[in-house]
Amino acid sequence: MIKIAGLKKSYGGKPVLQGIDLEVKSGEFLVVLGPSGAGKSTMLRCINGLTPPDAGQIVIDGTIFDSKRAAGGRLRPVAMIFQHHNLVKRLTVLKNILVGRMAGMSSILSALQIFPTKDVEIAMECLQRVELTHKAMARADQLSGGEQQRIGIARALAQRPAVILCDEPVASLDPKTSRVVLAYLKAICKEEGIAVICNLHQVDYAVEFGERIVGLSGGKVVFDDTPDHLTVDVVHQIYPGLEDPGVARVLRPNAGPRLVSNSLDPIALAASA
Ligand SMILES: Nc1ncnc2c1ncn2[C@@H]1O[C@H](COP(=O)(O)OP(=O)(O)OP(=O)(O)O)[C@@H](O)[C@H]1O
Helix, strand or coil, X not given: CEEEEEEEEEECCEEEEEEEEEEECCCCEEEEECCCCCCHHHHHHHHHCCCCCCEEEEEECCEECCHHHHCCCCCCCEEEECCCCCCCCXXXXXXXXXXXXXXXXXXXXXXXXXXXXXHHHHHHHHHHHCCCHHHCCCEHHHCCHHXXXXXXXXXXXXXXXXXXXXXXXXXXCCHHHHHHHHHHHHHHHHHHCCEXXXXXXXXXXXXXXXXXXXXXXCCEEEEEECHHHCCHHHHHHHCCCCCCCCHHHHCCCECECCCCCCCCCXXXXXXXC
16 A cells, blocks of 8 residues: 655646545556646656655555665665666566566676576566566567567566556557557456556547546546546546547446446457457
């Protein structure tokens, strides 16, 4: 479980996060929606310590998360998945996943890229979870965008995190590949009991994959509920001024007809054309 309390951040006097309070349970898949500039990326970066917040506290499984201390020779409990994968292009897939283990290794071994057998086994297990063991020795830049993002998921998993933060993980992918990637993420969230906070731009994916949706607008949480409660009015509250007559079609039945499939099996999704 991750608890975010009173998270605030301003840039140049302009408030970007105005006091975010959220709790996400282990094994819960939370989607964050919000317009461009709402503060979604800033929130994830503050949670992970990539950006220092002005105020607030992050508590993971009962312990205050201090990103500076977490960096010292132990695997961080918070892993991150980025829109552009952030893989090292010239390294093999396996070595990219082992990057997720490096914080727990001695600096000499990691500089020489000598990986303990146990770490290699863990990396291969994680690769298996995203069904890409046959790509272990391929260079990362030989993979498709969807495969690279699956490697991003495996690398995050190799950290054995309590929390995975995803910043628009499917923004660069086509619709079919996006759903495959989100299905892997959700399956791993549920099977490993990892809390996932996933920023998305697509309301239809949020409704299909999110167990809970948080709407961020102007640096504040304006909606926090299950997808069943995401109505057209709420969508307009999250996205002020939105002019999209199609939005009702992706909401769940009590909010309007739903056009998306219920299958969340990543292999079935990959197989369906
Ligand atoms: N390093 C920075 N320096 C100054 N301003 C910043 C910085 N990072 C973000 N901002 C500002 O903070 C606000 C929120 O940005 P953020 O990237 O968190 O929004 P977002 O909701 O993730 O948007 P998008 O969906 O377009 O990625 C924006 O106005 C942005 O310009």
